[in-house]
Amino acid sequence: MHQMKTKHRSFLSFLCFIIVSLVFALSDCAVSSGDHFVYHGFAGVNLTLDGNALVTPDGLLELTNDTVNLGHAFYPTPLSFNTQQRPNGTVRSFSVSFVFAILSVHADISADGMAFFVAPTKNLSNTWAQYIGLLNSGNDGNTSNHMFAVELDTTQNDEFKDIDNNHVGINIDSLTSLRAHHTGYYGGDDSGSFSNLTLISGKAMQVWADYHGETTQIEVRLAPAGAAKPARPLLSAVCNLSAVLVSDKSYIGFSATTGAISTRHCVLGWSFAMDGPAPAIDLSKLPELPRLGPKPRSKVLEITLPIATGLFVLAVGLVVVLLAYRRLRYKEVKEDWEVDFGPHRFSFKDLFHATGGFRKKNLLGVGGFGQVYKGVLPESRAEVAVKRVSHESRQGMKEFIAEVVSIGRLRHRNIVPLLGYCRREGELLLVYDYMSNGSLAQHLYSEGGQQPALGSWAQRFRIVKGVAAGLLYLHEKWEKVVVHRDIKPSNVLLDSEMNGRIGDFGLSRLYDHGTDPQTTHMVGTMGYLAPELVRSGKASPSTDVFAFGVLLLEITCAQRPVLRQQQQQHTLMDWVLEHWQNGLLAETVDPSLRKDYNLDEACLALKLGLLCSHPFVSARPTMRQVMQYLEGDAAIPELTPTHFSFTMQALTRQDEGFESPSSMLDPPLLTTSMGTFSSLSGGR
The missing domain is CATH 2.60.120.200 (Jelly Rolls)
Known part of the structure; x- marks a missing residue:
C-alpha cells in the first residue's frame, strides 16, 4: 500500500512538471490579456x-x-x-x-x-x-x-x-x-x-x-x-x-x-x-529570417574538389567550346559610357530565356518599329513585355539611351513603366511591365476590324480619362516635359482592371519646362499626325493633344481615323462633323452600345475630340483643360459645327506666324471643310 501511494505521488509530480513546462513554453511565444499582448514569433498564434x-x-x-x-x-x-x-x-x-x-x-x-x-x-x-x-x-x-x-x-x-x-x-x-x-x-x-x-x-x-x-x-x-x-x-x-x-x-x-x-x-x-x-520584445526568442543568397558551400565539396580536378582538366576542351558558343549566342553591344546606366540594363541572356528564345507563341504584336514579346524574368518571375527595335546607326544612341533611362523613372498609374533596355548587335530591346489585357486596339476592333469588343460606355469613358490623366502627367506634372509622339489605340494598354495606361515610349522626347522642343524629324503614325507636325516636323504637347482628339473620336465611334465609303476616303473628323451639321451627332456613337450609354458624356467626348484635333494649334485645349472638361470641373466652350470650318487663306495666315483671330471662325467664311486640312494626316 505504501508503495502504491509513493508511485501515485511520483506520477502527480511528473504531471505537474509537464503542465508547468508547457505554460513556460507557451509564455515564450505569446502573452495576451485584454488590451495588451506580445508575440515572440507566431507559431500557434491565432x-x-x-x-x-x-x-x-x-x-x-x-x-x-x-x-x-x-x-x-x-x-x-x-x-x-x-x-x-x-x-x-x-x-x-x-x-x-x-x-x-x-x-x-x-x-x-x-x-x-x-x-x-x-x-x-x-x-x-x-x-x-x-x-x-x-x-x-x-x-x-x-x-x-x-x-x-x-x-x-x-x-x-x-x-x-x-x-x-x-x-x-x-x-x-x-x-x-x-x-x-x-x-x-x-x-x-x-x-x-x-x-x-x-x-x-x-x-x-x-x-x-x-x-x-x-x-x-x-x-x-x-x-x-x-x-x-x-x-x-x-x-x-x-x-x-x-x-x-x-x-x-x-x-x-x-x-x-x-x-x-x-x-x-x-x-x-x-x-x-x-x-x-x-510590452518589450525579447529578440532572443524571435524566429530566424530566411537566408539571402546561395547556401554556403558543402564541406563534402571542399574535400572532393581536388579529386575532381583531374576530370575537370579532361573536360576543359568541351567547356571552352560551349562557352564560345554561348558567348556568340548571347553577345551584346556594350560601351564604356553605358556604365552610368547599369541598373537599367538587362542582360540579353535573361531576356532570351524570359521570352523562350523569342518564340512565336510569345509574340504579343508586331508594329512599324518592331515586335513585342511576352516574357517572365528568370529570377523575379515578374511578367514583362519585351520590344525588339532594329537600329543600324550608332549616331545619337547614347542620347537615346539616356532618355530611355530618364523616361524609365516615370511613375503614374496610367503610365506603363519602362523598366530598362538591352542592346545586341543591330537591335535595341525595351523592357516594360506586362499588361494582361493587351492593347485598346485589340478590344476596340475585332480581327475583322468591324465589330468593337469593348463593353460598356462607362468602361470606355474611364479609359479615356485614364489616358488624359497620363498625358497631363507627361506634359505638366513630371520634372520634364515628355512628348509621347505616338498616341494611338495600339499604344494604350489595359491592365488587369481594364484601366487605360499609356505605353511604348520608344519615340518619346523630353525637354525642360519653359523651353521649346528641338525635334525636327517627323515620326508617328499616319492618321494621328497634327498638320503643323507634317509641315514643320516639330513635335510638342499640342501634337499629342491632336492625336488624343483622334483617339477620343475613335473610342466613341469605334471607327478608324480614315473611313472608306463607296470608293471614297474620308477622315473620321469629317464624318463626325458632317453628322453634327445635320443634327445627327448622336448617330456617330458606336451602334454596338445599343443606345445604352450616357448621351451627355458621349456628346462631350465627340465635341472634345473635334476640339482637340483642331488644325489650328491655338484652338486646341491643353491636357489640363481636357481633364477639367472630362471630370466636369469646367464646362466645355459653347461650340457649333461652324466653329470647325475656315478658309485656306486663314490656315495660310497661321502658317506665316499669325494667331487665328475669331473672325476665322465666323460662319460667313464657311468655304472649306475640316477634311481639307485633316487629310494631311493621312490614313493609318
Missing part, C-alpha cells in the same frame, strides 16, 4: 490572414512571398479605441512595437511596401497593390475610411507625393502621408546624430509607434533590431484621432504588397498595449 500571408513552421509571419501578391494579417479580436466613457470622447492612448524585415531579390529596388494599420473592418478585399493593400483610387483620401497607418514605403510614387523610395510615413485615411521622413534613427539623447537605414537591406529592424490620447501626439521611432528605443522620435505629428477612430471596435494588423519586383515582407515579433507602453 491570427486572421488573407491574400498570400502565411505563418511559416518556424513562426515567421510572411505577408508576401516570392510571387507578385498582397497579404494582410489581423489581430483577430477587435479593440475599443474610442469609448463614450472617455472625457470629451478622446481616443485612448496606445502603443505598438514590431520587428520586421523586407527581403528583395534585388539589392537596390523593391515594391511596394508594408504598413501597420488600425481599421474599422477586416474586409480589405477591394484594395490595390500600389495602395499597399489598404485603399484604392476610389476611396483614397476619404475621411469615411477611418484608418490610421504607419507605412514603410520602398517605392517613390509621385501620385502620393512620396519624398523618396525609402521612407517612413504617418497616414490618415490616405496613402499621402501626413508626415514622412527618410528611413533612419537618432542615436543617443535628443541631440543625437541621424543614422540612415535601408528598408530593403534584408536586416531586421524594430518600430515603436505611440499615440498619447491627452496631447494627441503621434510619435514613430525606428532602429536596427537589438538597439535601444531612440529617445528622439523619427516622426512626430499632432493629430486628434477622435475623428478617425470613431468606431466602437477597430482592428489592428499589417498589410504589404509587392509589384513587378519579388519581395518578402516579414514580421518576426509584435507587441501592443492600450493605455500604456507596449
Whole structure:
C-alpha cells in the first residue's frame, strides 16, 4: 500500500512538471490579456490572414512571398479605441512595437511596401497593390475610411507625393502621408546624430509607434533590431484621432504588397498595449529570417574538389567550346559610357530565356518599329513585355539611351513603366511591365476590324480619362516635359482592371519646362499626325493633344481615323462633323452600345475630340483643360459645327506666324471643310 501511494505521488509530480513546462513554453511565444499582448514569433498564434500571408513552421509571419501578391494579417479580436466613457470622447492612448524585415531579390529596388494599420473592418478585399493593400483610387483620401497607418514605403510614387523610395510615413485615411521622413534613427539623447537605414537591406529592424490620447501626439521611432528605443522620435505629428477612430471596435494588423519586383515582407515579433507602453520584445526568442543568397558551400565539396580536378582538366576542351558558343549566342553591344546606366540594363541572356528564345507563341504584336514579346524574368518571375527595335546607326544612341533611362523613372498609374533596355548587335530591346489585357486596339476592333469588343460606355469613358490623366502627367506634372509622339489605340494598354495606361515610349522626347522642343524629324503614325507636325516636323504637347482628339473620336465611334465609303476616303473628323451639321451627332456613337450609354458624356467626348484635333494649334485645349472638361470641373466652350470650318487663306495666315483671330471662325467664311486640312494626316 505504501508503495502504491509513493508511485501515485511520483506520477502527480511528473504531471505537474509537464503542465508547468508547457505554460513556460507557451509564455515564450505569446502573452495576451485584454488590451495588451506580445508575440515572440507566431507559431500557434491565432491570427486572421488573407491574400498570400502565411505563418511559416518556424513562426515567421510572411505577408508576401516570392510571387507578385498582397497579404494582410489581423489581430483577430477587435479593440475599443474610442469609448463614450472617455472625457470629451478622446481616443485612448496606445502603443505598438514590431520587428520586421523586407527581403528583395534585388539589392537596390523593391515594391511596394508594408504598413501597420488600425481599421474599422477586416474586409480589405477591394484594395490595390500600389495602395499597399489598404485603399484604392476610389476611396483614397476619404475621411469615411477611418484608418490610421504607419507605412514603410520602398517605392517613390509621385501620385502620393512620396519624398523618396525609402521612407517612413504617418497616414490618415490616405496613402499621402501626413508626415514622412527618410528611413533612419537618432542615436543617443535628443541631440543625437541621424543614422540612415535601408528598408530593403534584408536586416531586421524594430518600430515603436505611440499615440498619447491627452496631447494627441503621434510619435514613430525606428532602429536596427537589438538597439535601444531612440529617445528622439523619427516622426512626430499632432493629430486628434477622435475623428478617425470613431468606431466602437477597430482592428489592428499589417498589410504589404509587392509589384513587378519579388519581395518578402516579414514580421518576426509584435507587441501592443492600450493605455500604456507596449510590452518589450525579447529578440532572443524571435524566429530566424530566411537566408539571402546561395547556401554556403558543402564541406563534402571542399574535400572532393581536388579529386575532381583531374576530370575537370579532361573536360576543359568541351567547356571552352560551349562557352564560345554561348558567348556568340548571347553577345551584346556594350560601351564604356553605358556604365552610368547599369541598373537599367538587362542582360540579353535573361531576356532570351524570359521570352523562350523569342518564340512565336510569345509574340504579343508586331508594329512599324518592331515586335513585342511576352516574357517572365528568370529570377523575379515578374511578367514583362519585351520590344525588339532594329537600329543600324550608332549616331545619337547614347542620347537615346539616356532618355530611355530618364523616361524609365516615370511613375503614374496610367503610365506603363519602362523598366530598362538591352542592346545586341543591330537591335535595341525595351523592357516594360506586362499588361494582361493587351492593347485598346485589340478590344476596340475585332480581327475583322468591324465589330468593337469593348463593353460598356462607362468602361470606355474611364479609359479615356485614364489616358488624359497620363498625358497631363507627361506634359505638366513630371520634372520634364515628355512628348509621347505616338498616341494611338495600339499604344494604350489595359491592365488587369481594364484601366487605360499609356505605353511604348520608344519615340518619346523630353525637354525642360519653359523651353521649346528641338525635334525636327517627323515620326508617328499616319492618321494621328497634327498638320503643323507634317509641315514643320516639330513635335510638342499640342501634337499629342491632336492625336488624343483622334483617339477620343475613335473610342466613341469605334471607327478608324480614315473611313472608306463607296470608293471614297474620308477622315473620321469629317464624318463626325458632317453628322453634327445635320443634327445627327448622336448617330456617330458606336451602334454596338445599343443606345445604352450616357448621351451627355458621349456628346462631350465627340465635341472634345473635334476640339482637340483642331488644325489650328491655338484652338486646341491643353491636357489640363481636357481633364477639367472630362471630370466636369469646367464646362466645355459653347461650340457649333461652324466653329470647325475656315478658309485656306486663314490656315495660310497661321502658317506665316499669325494667331487665328475669331473672325476665322465666323460662319460667313464657311468655304472649306475640316477634311481639307485633316487629310494631311493621312490614313493609318
